[in-house]
Amino acid sequence: xxxxxxxxxxxxxxxxxxxxxxxxxxxxxxxxxxxxxxxxxxxxxxxxxxxxxxxxxxxxxxxxxxxxxxxxxxxxxxxxxxxxxxxxxxxxxxxxxxxxxxxxxxxxxxxxxx
Amino acid sequence: xxxxxxxxxxxxxxxxxxxxxxxxxxxxxxxxxxxxxxxxxxxxxxxxxxxxxxxxxxxxxxxxxxxxxxxxxxxxxxxxxxxxxxxxxxxxxxxxxxxxxxxxxxxxxxxxx
Numbered sequence: 545x546x547x548x549x550x551x552x553x554x555x556x557x558x559x560x561x562x563x564x565x566x567x568x569x570x571x572x573x574x575x576x577x578x579x580x581x582x583x584x585x586x587x588x589x590x591x592x593x594x595x596x597x598x599x600x601x602x603x604x605x606x607x608x609x610x611x612x613x614x615x616x617x618x619x620x621x622x623x624x625x626x627x628x629x630x631x632x633x634x635x636x637x638x639x640x641x642x643x644x645x646x647x648x649x650x651x652x653x654x655x656x657x658x
Numbered sequence: 659x660x661x662x663x664x665x666x667x668x669x670x671x672x673x674x675x676x677x678x679x680x681x682x683x684x685x686x687x688x689x690x691x692x693x694x695x696x697x698x699x700x701x702x703x704x705x706x707x708x709x710x711x712x713x714x715x716x717x718x719x720x721x722x723x724x725x726x727x728x729x730x731x732x733x734x735x736x737x738x739x740x741x742x743x744x745x746x747x748x749x750x751x752x753x754x755x756x757x758x759x760x761x762x763x764x765x766x767x768x769x770x771x
Contacts, residue, residue, distance in 0.1 A: 585765070587662075587750075587763050587764045587765045588701075588748065588762040590759045633700065633701070646750075646752075646759075650700040651698075651699070653698075
């Protein structure tokens with residue numbers, strides 16, 4: 545079955561540091577890949593996505609590239625801010641016709657210190 | 659603005675009670691989902707529905723029930739059979755293509771008192 549593995553947190557960085565959160569996946573076929581962000585006490589918001597190999601998703605300074613050869617979708621940001629403190633979830637959607645296939649990683653807590 | 663509305667934001671349940679969590683969307687999405695999130699953990703799928711009057715069990719359906727009488731609404735009932743219901747519950751929806759990912763509500767935090 546499908547699965548997503550994220551680097552374990554928590555991750556603590558100083559403001560303006562470089563961020564990488566690793567995400568690898570196992571899936572049949574050609575899934576779409578997503579990063580979601582969850583701020584305290586809130587639901588998940590879509591941060592970025594990529595639907596095919598070598599696509600790069602980007603939003604708010606965050607980037608992730610769909611790497612089929614390494615089955616990875618690592619999240620990066622060149623200079624984090626305190627406001628980026630949140631939990632980040634990597635997910636895949638297997639678009640083989642069924643509605644249920646959104647599989648999440650366990651989430652990575654990021655704290656950015658001023 | 660289109661979106662998903664979950665209510666209430668906080669809910670307290672006594673032992674042995676059934677409670678119902680509301681989820682309404684005005685996005686005209688076909689598929690809707692309920693997830694459970696426990697502290698420090700990822701999301702686990704409870705139930706999902708692809709069309710009106712149809713729904714399927716997810717990975718942790720025991721102790722929960724749902725209905726889908728209208729496209730816009732997908733309420734979740736946490737029954738007394740759910741032995742550990744304290745958690746954060748998230749509702750989500752998806753359009754037919756799925757190319758834009760899922761849209762989530764802001765969640766309901768359920769606590770057993």
